[in-house]
Amino acid sequence: MQKEKSKELVKEPTPPKAWLMGVAGWLVPGAGHLLQGHWLRALLLGGAVWVCFICGFLMGGHLFRYSSDDQGFSSILQIPPMIGNLGTGLLYIVCWVLGVGFSNDSQQAALATFEYGWTFLIIAGLLNYLAMLDAFDIAAGRKS
Amino acid sequence: MRHFLVMTLFAFLAAVVFGTVAKDHDRDRIAYGFKVFAEFMIIGLALSWILYFIPF
Numbered sequence: 001m002q003k004e005k006s007k008e009l010v011k012e013p014t015p016p017k018a019w020l021m022g023v024a025g026w027l028v029p030g031a032g033h034l035l036q037g038h039w040l041r042a043l044l045l046g047g048a049v050w051v052c053f054i055c056g057f058l059m060g061g062h063l064f065r066y067s068s069d070d071q072g073f074s075s076i077l078q079i080p081p082m083i084g085n086l087g088t089g090l091l092y093i094v095c096w097v098l099g100v101g102f103s104n105d106s107q108q109a110a111l112a113t114f115e116y117g118w119t120f121l122i123i124a125g126l127l128n129y130l131a132m133l134d135a136f137d138i139a140a141g142r143k144s
Numbered sequence: 145m146r147h148f149l150v151m152t153l154f155a156f157l158a159a160v161v162f163g164t165v166a167k168d169h170d171r172d173r174i175a176y177g178f179k180v181f182a183e184f185m186i187i188g189l190a191l192s193w194i195l196y197f198i199p200f
Contacts, residue, residue, distance in 0.1 A: 041164055048160045116150045127161045134165045144168055
């Protein structure tokens with residue numbers, strides 16, 4: 001009885017493919033499912049993340065990044081939303097490399113949808129983390 | 145009206161992802177997606193009315 005229980009508790013090693021699918025899903029929203037042939041899921045999950053990200057920018061939102069130039073706690077407070085933004089993978093990285101989407105000027109902040117915008121950009125990243133974990137679980141055989 | 149549309153868009157996108165990720169069967173996924181959408185909308189509207197009556 002004890003042996004049976006211990007056998008059940010033994011975890012099977014995660015196949016490398018699962019990590020690959022997870023990374024693909026993080027880098028390009030929807031890619032993790034698309035590479036596994038789940039095109040409808042890829043369309044729904046990737047589409048939701050892309051729409052959320054684009055709407056965030058259209059509403060006048062901005063992305064967050066850590067900057068040591070900010071004083072005191074201000075720089076530390078940039079980290080949690082930055083982690084959310086990082087969930088969009090390449091979308092965030094491309095914006096960071098090109099220096100697009102990080103500006104936070106007063107004209108932009110005056111928009112009625114400014115705060116919705118940056119919230120949508122964070123939500124896009126958080127939703128993609130969920131999509132990424134789903135792609136990982138499917139590739140690992142833990143989910144159908 | 146703009147705020148309501150943004151809230152609806154957010155609820156829809158979140159419901160699509162939650163519904164797709166959460167359950168094992170298509171029927172359950174659709175039902176769960178609708179449930180999440182309704183929850184976001186109802187709680188959002190309830191909170192907005194509560195905050196409307198708070199004077200500060």
